Amino acid sequence: MKKLMQTFRWFGPNDEVTLADIRQTGATGIVTALHHIPCGEEWSVEEISHRKDLIASSGLSWEVVESVNIHESIKTGEPERDHYIELYKRSLQNLATCGLKIVCYNFMPVLDWTRTHLDFRLPDNASALRYSAPALAAFELFILQRQEAFNEYSAEQQEAARQYFDGITEAEKGLLSNTIMAGLPGTDEVFSVAEFRQHLQRYEQVGPAQLKENLAYFLRAIIPVAETLGIKMCIHPDDPPFPILGLPRVVSTEEDLLDVVNFIPSASNGITFCTGSLGANPENNLPAMLERLGPDIHFIHLRNVQREADGSFYEAEHLDGSTDMFAVMQQIIKEQKRREHAGRTDIAIPMRPDHGHKILDDVHRNTYPGYSVIGRMKGLAELRGLELGIRRSLYEQINL
Incomplete structure (x- = not known):
């Protein structure tokens, strides 16, 4: 066979x-x-x-x-x-x-x-892709400021998102946004927040x-x-x-x-x-x-x-x-x-x-x-x- x-x-x-x-x-x-x-x-x-x-x-x-x-x-x-x-x-x-x-x-x-992270380090220092639910929620709630999201996430999820957001630097917030709003594979396109809102x-x-x-x-x-x-x-x-x-x-x-x-x-x-x-x-x-x-x-x-x-x-x-x-x-x-x-x-x-x-x-x-x-x-x-x-x-x- x-x-x-x-x-x-x-x-x-x-x-x-x-x-x-x-x-x-x-x-x-x-x-x-x-x-x-x-x-x-x-x-x-x-x-x-x-x-x-x-x-x-x-x-x-x-x-x-x-x-x-x-x-x-x-x-x-x-x-x-x-x-x-x-x-x-x-x-x-x-x-x-x-x-x-x-x-x-x-x-x-x-x-x-x-994904939310493109360089997640494993115990052997290998780099992997990662999807963090609190990070995605933080982007939706506090960067994109999608109002409907406040009704879609539980109080516990919103608190986890807030803790995540407050614990990262401005540069890390920018990286998070660019990672999530990346365009199609094989391209270097990244949407701006305004463009992304229009698409949504x-x-x-x-x-x-x-x-x-x-x-x-x-x-x-x-x-x-x-x-x-x-x-x-x-x-x-x-x-x-x-x-x-x-x-x-x-x-x-x-x-x-x-x-x-x-x-x-x-x-x-x-x-x-x-x-x-x-x-x-x-x-x-x-x-x-x-x-x-x-x-x-x-x-x-x-x-x-x-x-x-x-x-x-x-x-x-x-x-x-x-x-x-x-x-x-x-x-x-x-x-x-x-x-x-x-x-x-x-x-x-x-x-x-x-x-x-x-x-x-x-x-x-x-x-x-x-x-x-x-x-x-x-x-x-x-x-x-x-x-x-x-x-x-x-x-x-x-x-x-």
């Missing part, structure tokens, strides 16, 4: 992690996007081909597009959304023309993944039910096109998988993911199963979700988080944290076997080690947060060994 396809995320020619670096990690596939093209604009065949050829010249292959970002007007359901959906279809057509057939995307309002205002009349309906509208328009092109669309879960900043979340639970695939049942309408995003919600049983959602999973992100009692979490070692990575990998391999028995050809599911600690010589590189090369290579090595051990064990037990 085929192994998982080992891939690595790369942010393009400006990434301090080079394609030559990635080739030495043992990964064979690249996960990337045309980050220089503004969200909502069409990706041309020329731009796609140029990037694909650059990757191929390094002995690697572009396997997954992450992400073709969705314009905010589609998420908010504004009149111009149909225009941006048509541009999205054209980008998919051009990707298919260039042989790219897996497209990851997300439907998170305003921001992509959100666009969602004042968009609750969870409406956002989910807007997602369904997008999929009903896109998936038939993806089917004809042979493209597999795979939605990434919300990160973190719970409401923040007054914004709705609609891709955070198993029920949410089932809604997505049931909006328009199709082999082209699937899931990016991110163990880090989903694992931050203690209600999510990841191995059980994998068992039930397995046929609809087209792409896998593997990382671990250590949850804390107040809703905070930090990114742990790939094999150590609140998620049982052994049980996760076991279910993934079992799903591969089910696909093999069903006669499916998509058995070598692409996976990538998601995020990684900044360790060793990574500290001398200005890499994108979470995307240091050595930390991710360490994670890939651990996951590769875990996969091999489980696969050998299952072969011996049930003659897979």
Whole structure:
């Protein structure tokens, strides 16, 4: 049976992690996007081909597009959304023309993944990403001054936020704001507080039910096109998988993911199963979700988080944290076997080690947060060994 396809995320020619670096990690596939093209604009065949050829010249292959970002007007359901959906279809057509057939995307309002600290030091002095619930509350209440937040946080949470806010310097407050209000991955964009408030205002009349309906509208328009092109669309879960900043979340639970695939049942309408995003919600049983959602999973992100009692979490070692990575990998391999028995050809599911600690010589590189090369290579090595051990064990037990 085929192994998982080992891939690595790369942010393009400006990434301090080079394609030559990635080739030495043992990964064979690249996960990337045309980050220089503004969200909502069409990706041309020329731009796609140029990037694909650059990757191929390094002995690697572009396997997954992450992400073709969705314009905010589609998420908010504004009149111009149909225009941006048509541009999205054209980008998919051009990707298919260039042989790219897996497209990851997300439907998170305003921001992509959100953290409060990008340099959280672990006992061994490795640097990790962290989401601090008191820090996020402090930003909402005392920097952003979102009035509705005072009704959404308990008295205990507000007191914790006040203590946090009073205990940091003005420089640390600025850093907290810039960290939370960072733009899309692969860009250096950071919103100002005024700009951020304007973006949030666009969602004042968009609750969870409406956002989910807007997602369904997008999929009903896109998936038939993806089917004809042979493209597999795979939605990434919300990160973190719970409401923040007054914004709705609609891709955070198993029920949410089932809604997505049931909006328009199709082999082209699937899931990016991110163990880090989903694992931050203690209600999510990841191995059980994998068992039930397995046929609809087209792409896998593997990382671990250590949850804390107040809703905070930090990114742990790939094999150590609140998620049982052994049980996760076991279910993934079992799903591969089910696909093999069903006669499916998509058995070598692409996976990538998601995020990684900044360790060793990574500290001398200005890499994108979470995307240091050595930390991710360490994670890939651990996951590769875990996969091999489980696969050998299952072969011996049930003659897979």
